[in-house]
Amino acid sequence: MQIPMKKYHIVFEKLNQFNKHIKSIYSHDQLFVITDENVFSHYENKVKKALSDFNVSFTVIPPGEKSKAFDMYLHVISDLIAKGLKREHMIVALGGGVVGDLAGFVAASIYRGVPFIQIPTTLLSMVDSSIGGKTGIDLPEGKNLVGAFYSPKIVLIDMDFLQTLSPREYRNGIAEVIKAGLIGNPTLYAQVRRPIELNSMHLKAAINVKKALVDSDPFDKKERMFLNFGHTFGHAIEKHFNYERFKHGEAISYGMIIAIEIGNKLNITPASLYDEVKGTLSSWQLISDPVMTKDRFVTDILTDKKNTADGFHFILLEAIGKPVIKILQKDDIL
Numbered sequence: 001m002q003i004p005m006k007k008y009h010i011v012f013e014k015l016n017q018f019n020k021h022i023k024s025i026y027s028h029d030q031l032f033v034i035t036d037e038n039v040f041s042h043y044e045n046k047v048k049k050a051l052s053d054f055n056v057s058f059t060v061i062p063p064g065e066k067s068k069a070f071d072m073y074l075h076v077i078s079d080l081i082a083k084g085l086k087r088e089h090m091i092v093a094l095g096g097g098v099v100g101d102l103a104g105f106v107a108a109s110i111y112r113g114v115p116f117i118q119i120p121t122t123l124l125s126m127v128d129s130s131i132g133g134k135t136g137i138d139l140p141e142g143k144n145l146v147g148a149f150y151s152p153k154i155v156l157i158d159m160d161f162l163q164t165l166s167p168r169e170y171r172n173g174i175a176e177v178i179k180a181g182l183i184g185n186p187t188l189y190a191q192v193r194r195p196i197e198l199n200s201m202h203l204k205a206a207i208n209v210k211k212a213l214v215d216s217d218p219f220d221k222k223e224r225m226f227l228n229f230g231h232t233f234g235h236a237i238e239k240h241f242n243y244e245r246f247k248h249g250e251a252i253s254y255g256m257i258i259a260i261e262i263g264n265k266l267n268i269t270p271a272s273l274y275d276e277v278k279g280t281l282s283s284w285q286l287i288s289d290p291v292m293t294k295d296r297f298v299t300d301i302l303t304d305k306k307n308t309a310d311g312f313h314f315i316l317l318e319a320i321g322k323p324v325i326k327i328l329q330k331d332d333i334l
Helices: 015-023 037-050 070-082 096-113 123-129 159-165 165-182 186-191 200-216 223-228 231-240 248-265 272-283 297-305
Strands: 002-004 009-012 030-036 055-062 090-095 118-122 134-138 142-149 155-156 313-319 321-328
Touching: 009 015, 009 200, 015 037, 015 090, 015 155, 030 037, 030 096, 030 123, 037 055, 037 090, 055 070, 070 096, 070 134, 090 096, 096 118, 096 123, 118 123, 123 159, 123 165, 123 200, 123 321, 134 313, 165 186, 165 200, 165 248, 165 272, 165 313, 165 321, 186 200, 200 223, 223 231, 223 297, 223 313, 223 321, 231 248, 231 297, 231 313, 248 313
Parallel strands: 009 155, 030 055, 030 090, 090 118, 118 155
Antiparallel strands: 002 009, 134 142, 313 321
Protein backbone atom coordinates (compact mmCIF):
# COMPACT_ATOMS: atom_id res chain seq x y z
CA MET A 1 0.00 0.00 0.00
CA GLN A 2 1.32 3.43 -0.94
CA ILE A 3 0.23 6.95 -0.04
CA PRO A 4 1.66 9.50 -2.50
CA MET A 5 2.80 12.83 -1.11
CA LYS A 6 3.83 15.66 -3.42
CA LYS A 7 7.57 15.02 -2.94
CA TYR A 8 7.76 11.37 -1.85
CA HIS A 9 5.76 8.23 -1.13
CA ILE A 10 4.70 6.64 2.13
CA VAL A 11 4.97 2.88 1.65
CA PHE A 12 3.50 0.15 3.86
CA GLU A 13 5.76 -2.85 3.44
CA LYS A 14 7.55 -5.57 5.39
CA LEU A 15 11.07 -4.87 6.61
CA ASN A 16 12.54 -7.60 4.41
CA GLN A 17 11.24 -5.71 1.35
CA PHE A 18 12.80 -2.36 2.25
CA ASN A 19 15.95 -3.14 0.23
CA LYS A 20 14.19 -2.84 -3.11
CA HIS A 21 12.49 0.44 -2.24
CA ILE A 22 15.73 2.04 -1.11
CA LYS A 23 17.59 0.79 -4.18
CA SER A 24 14.91 2.36 -6.39
CA ILE A 25 15.88 5.84 -5.14
CA TYR A 26 19.55 5.40 -4.14
CA SER A 27 22.51 4.16 -6.15
CA HIS A 28 25.31 3.99 -3.57
CA ASP A 29 26.12 1.08 -1.26
CA GLN A 30 26.49 2.83 2.12
CA LEU A 31 23.66 3.66 4.49
CA PHE A 32 24.12 5.72 7.65
CA VAL A 33 21.45 4.77 10.17
CA ILE A 34 20.62 7.04 13.11
CA THR A 35 18.68 5.26 15.83
CA ASP A 36 18.33 5.07 19.61
CA GLU A 37 19.56 2.49 22.08
CA ASN A 38 16.19 0.78 22.47
CA VAL A 39 15.58 0.32 18.75
CA PHE A 40 19.20 -0.71 18.21
CA SER A 41 18.96 -3.45 20.84
CA HIS A 42 15.80 -4.88 19.25
CA TYR A 43 16.54 -4.46 15.56
CA GLU A 44 20.26 -4.17 14.80
CA ASN A 45 20.58 -7.66 13.35
CA LYS A 46 17.17 -7.64 11.66
CA VAL A 47 17.92 -4.35 9.93
CA LYS A 48 21.36 -5.49 8.81
CA LYS A 49 19.83 -8.66 7.37
CA ALA A 50 16.97 -6.80 5.68
CA LEU A 51 19.36 -4.24 4.18
CA SER A 52 22.02 -6.79 3.27
CA ASP A 53 22.63 -5.16 -0.13
CA PHE A 54 24.11 -2.17 1.70
CA ASN A 55 27.02 -1.46 4.00
CA VAL A 56 25.11 -0.25 7.06
CA SER A 57 26.66 1.78 9.88
CA PHE A 58 24.82 2.90 13.01
CA THR A 59 24.94 6.09 15.02
CA VAL A 60 23.16 5.33 18.29
CA ILE A 61 21.76 7.94 20.68
CA PRO A 62 20.09 7.65 24.11
CA PRO A 63 16.29 7.32 23.94
CA GLY A 64 13.98 10.15 24.96
CA GLU A 65 13.23 13.79 24.23
CA LYS A 66 16.43 15.04 25.89
CA SER A 67 18.41 13.64 22.96
CA LYS A 68 16.69 16.12 20.66
CA ALA A 69 19.15 18.77 21.74
CA PHE A 70 21.96 20.84 20.27
CA ASP A 71 24.80 18.89 21.90
CA MET A 72 23.41 15.59 20.56
CA TYR A 73 22.97 17.17 17.13
CA LEU A 74 26.68 18.07 17.11
CA HIS A 75 27.63 14.60 18.38
CA VAL A 76 25.68 12.89 15.60
CA ILE A 77 27.20 15.10 12.91
CA SER A 78 30.73 14.42 14.18
CA ASP A 79 30.07 10.69 14.30
CA LEU A 80 28.71 10.62 10.76
CA ILE A 81 31.70 12.53 9.41
CA ALA A 82 34.05 10.17 11.25
CA LYS A 83 32.24 7.19 9.72
CA GLY A 84 32.75 8.58 6.22
CA LEU A 85 29.43 10.22 5.31
CA LYS A 86 29.66 12.11 2.02
CA ARG A 87 27.20 14.51 0.43
CA GLU A 88 25.67 11.87 -1.87
CA HIS A 89 25.17 9.28 0.88
CA MET A 90 21.83 8.40 2.47
CA ILE A 91 20.90 8.91 6.11
CA VAL A 92 18.25 6.60 7.55
CA ALA A 93 16.13 7.73 10.51
CA LEU A 94 15.21 4.48 12.27
CA GLY A 95 13.08 5.10 15.34
CA GLY A 96 10.39 7.25 16.85
CA GLY A 97 9.77 10.97 16.67
CA VAL A 98 12.91 12.05 18.51
CA VAL A 99 15.15 10.09 16.14
CA GLY A 100 13.19 11.23 13.08
CA ASP A 101 13.26 14.92 14.02
CA LEU A 102 16.95 14.88 14.96
CA ALA A 103 18.10 12.77 12.02
CA GLY A 104 16.04 14.87 9.62
CA PHE A 105 17.60 18.09 10.89
CA VAL A 106 21.06 16.57 10.66
CA ALA A 107 20.31 15.55 7.06
CA ALA A 108 18.95 19.01 6.26
CA SER A 109 22.02 20.82 7.54
CA ILE A 110 25.13 18.63 7.19
CA TYR A 111 26.95 19.53 3.97
CA ARG A 112 23.96 21.85 3.33
CA GLY A 113 21.72 18.85 2.81
CA VAL A 114 22.05 15.11 2.19
CA PRO A 115 19.21 12.72 1.29
CA PHE A 116 17.45 10.79 4.03
CA ILE A 117 14.62 8.36 4.52
CA GLN A 118 12.28 7.74 7.43
CA ILE A 119 11.69 4.27 8.90
CA PRO A 120 9.36 4.99 11.83
CA THR A 121 9.19 2.35 14.56
CA THR A 122 6.50 3.80 16.84
CA LEU A 123 2.82 4.44 16.22
CA LEU A 124 3.33 8.14 16.92
CA SER A 125 6.06 8.45 14.31
CA MET A 126 4.14 6.35 11.76
CA VAL A 127 1.04 8.55 11.80
CA ASP A 128 2.65 11.90 12.53
CA SER A 129 6.30 12.85 12.98
CA SER A 130 7.79 10.94 10.03
CA ILE A 131 5.37 12.67 7.65
CA GLY A 132 5.37 16.26 6.48
CA GLY A 133 9.04 17.22 6.39
CA LYS A 134 9.32 19.01 9.73
CA THR A 135 12.68 18.42 11.38
CA GLY A 136 14.27 20.01 14.40
CA ILE A 137 15.67 20.07 17.90
CA ASP A 138 14.59 21.56 21.21
CA LEU A 139 16.08 24.47 23.14
CA PRO A 140 15.81 25.22 26.87
CA GLU A 141 13.28 27.89 25.89
CA GLY A 142 10.92 25.45 24.18
CA LYS A 143 10.29 22.51 21.91
CA ASN A 144 11.21 22.41 18.20
CA LEU A 145 12.48 25.99 18.17
CA VAL A 146 15.35 25.21 15.77
CA GLY A 147 14.72 23.18 12.64
CA ALA A 148 14.01 23.07 8.94
CA PHE A 149 11.40 21.90 6.47
CA TYR A 150 13.18 18.99 4.76
CA SER A 151 11.38 16.11 3.12
CA PRO A 152 12.57 12.50 3.17
CA LYS A 153 13.02 10.61 -0.09
CA ILE A 154 10.61 7.93 1.13
CA VAL A 155 8.83 6.81 4.31
CA LEU A 156 8.85 3.04 4.86
CA ILE A 157 6.34 1.66 7.38
CA ASP A 158 6.29 -1.89 8.72
CA MET A 159 3.57 -2.25 11.34
CA ASP A 160 5.41 -5.24 12.82
CA PHE A 161 7.63 -2.70 14.60
CA LEU A 162 4.62 -1.96 16.82
CA GLN A 163 4.85 -5.41 18.40
CA THR A 164 7.77 -4.35 20.59
CA LEU A 165 6.09 -1.19 21.92
CA SER A 166 5.00 -0.97 25.53
CA PRO A 167 1.26 -0.36 26.06
CA ARG A 168 2.03 3.19 27.16
CA GLU A 169 4.11 3.90 24.05
CA TYR A 170 1.34 2.46 21.86
CA ARG A 171 -1.22 4.76 23.52
CA ASN A 172 1.19 7.64 22.96
CA GLY A 173 0.55 7.26 19.23
CA ILE A 174 -3.19 6.81 19.66
CA ALA A 175 -3.38 10.44 20.78
CA GLU A 176 -2.33 11.60 17.31
CA VAL A 177 -4.84 9.24 15.68
CA ILE A 178 -7.59 10.73 17.86
CA LYS A 179 -6.39 14.23 16.97
CA ALA A 180 -6.47 13.40 13.26
CA GLY A 181 -10.06 12.26 13.64
CA LEU A 182 -11.07 15.37 15.58
CA ILE A 183 -9.63 17.79 13.03
CA GLY A 184 -10.32 15.97 9.80
CA ASN A 185 -12.09 12.61 9.87
CA PRO A 186 -15.19 12.17 12.08
CA THR A 187 -15.51 8.53 10.98
CA LEU A 188 -12.00 7.74 12.19
CA TYR A 189 -12.71 9.51 15.47
CA ALA A 190 -15.87 7.45 15.96
CA GLN A 191 -13.90 4.25 15.34
CA VAL A 192 -11.28 5.02 18.00
CA ARG A 193 -13.50 6.50 20.71
CA ARG A 194 -12.98 3.27 22.68
CA PRO A 195 -9.82 1.13 22.81
CA ILE A 196 -9.41 -1.13 19.78
CA GLU A 197 -6.46 -2.68 17.99
CA LEU A 198 -5.55 -0.41 15.12
CA ASN A 199 -5.00 -1.80 11.63
CA SER A 200 -3.39 -0.35 8.50
CA MET A 201 -6.67 1.26 7.44
CA HIS A 202 -6.79 3.31 10.65
CA LEU A 203 -3.19 4.40 10.12
CA LYS A 204 -3.90 5.26 6.49
CA ALA A 205 -6.92 7.35 7.50
CA ALA A 206 -4.88 9.28 10.06
CA ILE A 207 -2.00 9.79 7.62
CA ASN A 208 -4.39 11.02 4.92
CA VAL A 209 -5.66 13.76 7.24
CA LYS A 210 -2.09 15.01 7.59
CA LYS A 211 -1.31 14.44 3.89
CA ALA A 212 -4.18 16.66 2.77
CA LEU A 213 -3.10 19.51 5.03
CA VAL A 214 0.61 19.22 4.25
CA ASP A 215 0.04 19.03 0.49
CA SER A 216 -2.15 22.14 0.57
CA ASP A 217 0.08 24.12 2.93
CA PRO A 218 3.61 22.65 3.06
CA PHE A 219 5.19 25.49 5.06
CA ASP A 220 2.65 25.78 7.86
CA LYS A 221 1.13 29.13 6.94
CA LYS A 222 -2.57 28.31 7.12
CA GLU A 223 -4.43 24.96 6.93
CA ARG A 224 -1.48 22.87 8.07
CA MET A 225 -1.70 24.68 11.39
CA PHE A 226 -4.80 22.57 12.13
CA LEU A 227 -2.34 19.80 12.99
CA ASN A 228 -1.29 21.88 15.99
CA PHE A 229 -4.60 21.21 17.74
CA GLY A 230 -3.68 20.51 21.36
CA HIS A 231 -0.01 21.24 20.79
CA THR A 232 0.31 24.76 22.22
CA PHE A 233 -0.43 23.63 25.76
CA GLY A 234 0.80 20.10 25.03
CA HIS A 235 4.31 21.32 24.31
CA ALA A 236 4.12 23.63 27.34
CA ILE A 237 3.21 20.67 29.56
CA GLU A 238 6.12 18.62 28.22
CA LYS A 239 8.52 21.50 28.82
CA HIS A 240 7.08 22.33 32.26
CA PHE A 241 7.85 18.81 33.49
CA ASN A 242 11.27 18.74 31.78
CA TYR A 243 10.10 16.09 29.25
CA GLU A 244 10.10 13.48 32.03
CA ARG A 245 6.58 13.08 33.41
CA PHE A 246 4.46 12.96 30.26
CA LYS A 247 4.94 11.44 26.84
CA HIS A 248 4.08 13.62 23.85
CA GLY A 249 0.71 11.97 23.22
CA GLU A 250 -0.29 12.31 26.86
CA ALA A 251 0.68 15.98 26.93
CA ILE A 252 -1.21 16.85 23.75
CA SER A 253 -4.22 14.96 25.10
CA TYR A 254 -4.36 17.41 27.98
CA GLY A 255 -3.65 20.15 25.43
CA MET A 256 -6.69 19.12 23.37
CA ILE A 257 -8.90 19.23 26.45
CA ILE A 258 -7.59 22.69 27.31
CA ALA A 259 -8.21 23.86 23.72
CA ILE A 260 -11.80 22.59 23.92
CA GLU A 261 -12.21 24.38 27.25
CA ILE A 262 -11.00 27.64 25.68
CA GLY A 263 -13.32 27.06 22.73
CA ASN A 264 -16.21 26.62 25.17
CA LYS A 265 -15.31 29.90 26.89
CA LEU A 266 -15.24 31.76 23.57
CA ASN A 267 -18.54 30.15 22.41
CA ILE A 268 -16.79 28.49 19.47
CA THR A 269 -16.80 24.87 20.61
CA PRO A 270 -20.05 23.13 21.68
CA ALA A 271 -20.09 22.55 25.44
CA SER A 272 -20.98 18.86 24.95
CA LEU A 273 -17.68 18.20 23.18
CA TYR A 274 -15.67 18.60 26.38
CA ASP A 275 -17.14 15.59 28.17
CA GLU A 276 -17.20 13.50 25.01
CA VAL A 277 -13.52 14.00 24.14
CA LYS A 278 -12.52 13.74 27.79
CA GLY A 279 -14.25 10.35 27.89
CA THR A 280 -12.42 9.21 24.77
CA LEU A 281 -9.01 10.24 26.06
CA SER A 282 -9.73 8.76 29.50
CA SER A 283 -10.76 5.43 27.99
CA TRP A 284 -7.34 5.22 26.32
CA GLN A 285 -5.63 6.17 29.62
CA LEU A 286 -4.17 9.28 28.01
CA ILE A 287 -5.54 11.60 30.69
CA SER A 288 -6.73 11.13 34.24
CA ASP A 289 -8.68 13.08 36.83
CA PRO A 290 -8.21 15.66 38.06
CA VAL A 291 -7.56 17.09 34.58
CA MET A 292 -4.74 19.63 34.62
CA THR A 293 -5.86 23.24 34.23
CA LYS A 294 -4.30 25.73 31.86
CA ASP A 295 -3.38 28.35 34.47
CA ARG A 296 -0.10 26.74 35.58
CA PHE A 297 1.21 26.53 32.00
CA VAL A 298 0.44 30.01 30.64
CA THR A 299 4.02 31.20 31.21
CA ASP A 300 5.33 28.14 29.38
CA ILE A 301 3.39 28.89 26.19
CA LEU A 302 4.94 32.35 25.77
CA THR A 303 7.93 30.93 23.86
CA ASP A 304 5.83 28.62 21.68
CA LYS A 305 6.40 29.05 17.93
CA LYS A 306 2.70 29.77 17.48
CA ASN A 307 2.97 32.87 19.69
CA THR A 308 3.51 35.40 16.90
CA ALA A 309 3.71 39.18 16.85
CA ASP A 310 -0.08 39.46 16.45
CA GLY A 311 -1.01 36.85 19.07
CA PHE A 312 -1.37 33.12 19.56
CA HIS A 313 -2.44 31.20 16.45
CA PHE A 314 -4.70 28.82 18.35
CA ILE A 315 -6.58 25.85 16.91
CA LEU A 316 -10.15 25.39 18.16
CA LEU A 317 -13.00 23.11 17.11
CA GLU A 318 -16.36 24.32 15.87
CA ALA A 319 -17.36 20.64 15.66
CA ILE A 320 -15.67 17.29 15.13
CA GLY A 321 -13.93 17.58 11.78
CA LYS A 322 -14.24 21.39 11.70
CA PRO A 323 -11.13 23.08 13.13
CA VAL A 324 -10.61 26.83 12.96
CA ILE A 325 -7.62 29.09 13.49
CA LYS A 326 -8.18 31.94 15.91
CA ILE A 327 -5.67 34.61 16.85
CA LEU A 328 -5.98 34.92 20.61
CA GLN A 329 -4.44 37.25 23.13
CA LYS A 330 -3.30 36.16 26.56
CA ASP A 331 -6.57 37.34 28.15
CA ASP A 332 -8.57 35.12 25.77
CA ILE A 333 -6.67 32.09 27.04
CA LEU A 334 -6.86 32.80 30.76
